[in-house]
Amino acid sequence: xxxxxxEITDLIQARIKNFEAATEARNVGTVVxxxxxxxxxxxxxxxAYGEMLEFPGDTFGxxxxxxQDSVGAVVLGxxxxxxxxxxxxxxxxxxxxxxxxxxxxxxxxxxxxxxxxKGPIKAAKRxxxxxxxxxxxxxxxxxxxxxxxxxxxxxxxxxxxGQRELIIGDRQTGKTALAIDTIINQKGxxxxxxxxxxxxxxxxxxxxxxxxxxxxxxxxTIIVAASASTPASLQxxxxxxxxxxxxxxxxxxxxxxxxxxxxxxQAWAYRQISLLLKRPPGREAYPGDVFYLHSRLLxxxxxxxxxxxxxxxxxxxxxxxxxxxxxxxxETQAGDVTAFVPTNVISITDGQxxxxxxxxxxxxxxxxxxxxxxxxxxxxxxxxxxKKLGGGIRLSLAQYRELAxxxxxxxxxxxxxxxxxxxxxxxxxxxxxxxxxxxxVAEQALSIYAVNGGFMDKVDRKKIVDFEAALQAFAKTAHSxxxxxxxxxxxxxxxxxxxxxxxxxxxxxTGAY
Amino acid sequence: xxRPPVAERATIARPYARAAFAYARESKGFDAWSKLLGTAAVxxxxxxxxxxxxxxxxxxxxxxxxxxxxxxxxxxEHGRNFLRALAENRRLALLPEIAAQFEALRAETENxxxxxxxxxxxxxxxxxxxxxxxxxxxxxREVRMHTRIDQSLLGGAIVRAGDLVIDGSLKGxxxxxxxxxxxx
Numbered sequence: 179x180x181x182x183x184x185e186i187t188d189l190i191q192a193r194i195k196n197f198e199a200a201t202e203a204r205n206v207g208t209v210v211x212x213x214x215x216x217x218x219x220x221x222x223x224x225x226a227y228g229e230m231l232e233f234p235g236d237t238f239g240x241x242x243x244x245x246q247d248s249v250g251a252v253v254l255g256x257x258x259x260x261x262x263x264x265x266x267x268x269x270x271x272x273x274x275x276x277x278x279x280x281x282x283x284x285x286x287x288x289x290x291x292x293x294x295x296k297g298p299i300k301a302a303k304r305x306x307x308x309x310x311x312x313x314x315x316x317x318x319x320x321x322x323x324x325x326x327x328x329x330x331x332x333x334x335x336x337x338x339x340g341q342r343e344l345i346i347g348d349r350q351t352g353k354t355a356l357a358i359d360t361i362i363n364q365k366g367x368x369x370x371x372x373x374x375x376x377x378x379x380x381x382x383x384x385x386x387x388x389x390x391x392x393x394x395x396x397x398x399t400i401i402v403a404a405s406a407s408t409p410a411s412l413q414x415x416x417x418x419x420x421x422x423x424x425x426x427x428x429x430x431x432x433x434x435x436x437x438x439x440x441x442x443x444q445a446w447a448y449r450q451i452s453l454l455l456k457r458p459p460g461r462e463a464y465p466g467d468v469f470y471l472h473s474r475l476l477x478x479x480x481x482x483x484x485x486x487x488x489x490x491x492x493x494x495x496x497x498x499x500x501x502x503x504x505x506x507x508x509e510t511q512a513g514d515v516t517a518f519v520p521t522n523v524i525s526i527t528d529g530q531x532x533x534x535x536x537x538x539x540x541x542x543x544x545x546x547x548x549x550x551x552x553x554x555x556x557x558x559x560x561x562x563x564x565k566k567l568g569g570g571i572r573l574s575l576a577q578y579r580e581l582a583x584x585x586x587x588x589x590x591x592x593x594x595x596x597x598x599x600x601x602x603x604x605x606x607x608x609x610x611x612x613x614x615x616x617x618x619v620a621e622q623a624l625s626i627y628a629v630n631g632g633f634m635d636k637v638d639r640k641k642i643v644d645f646e647a648a649l650q651a652f653a654k655t656a657h658s659x660x661x662x663x664x665x666x667x668x669x670x671x672x673x674x675x676x677x678x679x680x681x682x683x684x685x686x687x688t689g690a691y
Numbered sequence: 692x693x694r695p696p697v698a699e700r701a702t703i704a705r706p707y708a709r710a711a712f713a714y715a716r717e718s719k720g721f722d723a724w725s726k727l728l729g730t731a732a733v734x735x736x737x738x739x740x741x742x743x744x745x746x747x748x749x750x751x752x753x754x755x756x757x758x759x760x761x762x763x764x765x766x767x768e769h770g771r772n773f774l775r776a777l778a779e780n781r782r783l784a785l786l787p788e789i790a791a792q793f794e795a796l797r798a799e800t801e802n803x804x805x806x807x808x809x810x811x812x813x814x815x816x817x818x819x820x821x822x823x824x825x826x827x828x829x830x831x832r833e834v835r836m837h838t839r840i841d842q843s844l845l846g847g848a849i850v851r852a853g854d855l856v857i858d859g860s861l862k863g864x865x866x867x868x869x870x871x872x873x874x875x
Contacts, residue, residue, distance in 0.1 A: 194872075202858050203856070205854045218698060236873075246705070247699070247705075
């Protein structure tokens, strides 16, 4: 279909009609130097810290250094067309991004512009990217779970809505896979997801989008992409933009999960900006305020009370709490968690999931080190059945680790030790789980019950994975009503325990493994 | 030695301007100092003088004599001392900057502001009066207007007071319309 000339004329006419040409009064300055995306500007006497600046050619910048006679600003986007002597104007606004349900299913850049070619986003609201976190009065303690769909995590390091749980590990240990599976598992739960990709390859981001689309998880997800090829300024602000989008859901009494993948690269981008702004370098050449960089971001993840939701929504939404769960990712170098950024983020978050290369390579996936992974608040949010059954898992794994190291020196072992070792090995096997195969609470409960109850003791260690799969398939066909009921009411009553026992016994009787 | 950038020049010039200003206020000699700094600044900015400032064959006394001599009656002993201090620190090239900052400080204490009005056409006297009154209200101080004609504005006027720019020109509005049409 071709466009008629009259249509264009009408469009332009309408736009001219709507154009309001008020006389503008602005503070102006002159660009003194442009170096690697940093502009020094002379003038701008009344500029505020963090204010958006307008450069020629519809380019915007952020005023980051306010000095006696000049302003250091970082350009958001391309800066090749800015030259010395160019005029810079203040805007009187803090940087804002579009927020709202219209953003769901879209891939946007750090400024909220669409990148997926699906047309403009008609978001009704905009929100500043930097905001002070909700205060103590407005918060509520964490009490509802976010199910990752992984047995190992939901049983041992449970995550609650509004919690900040760090995912930390070397490269190629399955950090992103864990995050993506968590997003996929939120399908149909009403939890919205925001995935912020910082400093990643475009191809990796495209892969994530494709996987989410394949599993029908894009409909409840926003992807904020600041790939490795975007300027450092955009990589630096991307997490704050994503957070503003997530806060919209929190403020409206909904639950959201935000994944920052990864904050190491954001810290690098910020280090680059800071050094170019000539701020003094500190440890590992990071500026003095890297801690604040991450603490102010992660502090915005919260669970807020119904009163807060009522206040922010202007009294429209009543009796609903909101939450923003933060899952920051940190990449370590050769397992060194004592580097600057990892220690900072470990101390800020409410727990961490350690993923290790050795475990990953020996086939234990998710490659979580259960000994040092913790969740400081998630226990309160865990479902009843998993909480009761999961306690045994932690214990047998802890005993196993202790004995495994010790038993290497002993030639023959007593019965109790041997049994403890065997149980530990089986628990380790059961905790393995494939990617893109999240499990419901009932399914998790069944697997954990089976191994805890000793139903797998007679099975060969190498066959455990197959045994578990067969058990799950059996339960799904023969006892689907029971699983459904358990998912609806995930409590460990006598009744449930008997039901689980019955399934396991019936399955053993079939001998179909 | 290259010229330091604008921002740095302002930073270096500030203590000199402040010192001159403080002395002028104490001795109630604003006019004399304005004149001294003004003429010396024009002198220092002159290309022929600028060449002498960096020249090793020209002593600082000679430079002070030259620049101070431009406004003999205004200089006085203290003025010459000031120029000598600048010459010893090799900061004579900053005189235009110092003069500008001195004037800014003076305008602040006298509660006046220099406003540049660029108009497309000659501004009639009653119009100028009304503009001055409006600006006085907006800026909260006495206004010293300097008008200039620039026909490329097509219509309207641009008002500049320090870093504040009020763009009421037809050219500016057309530019904004242009960018509004290009976006979305």
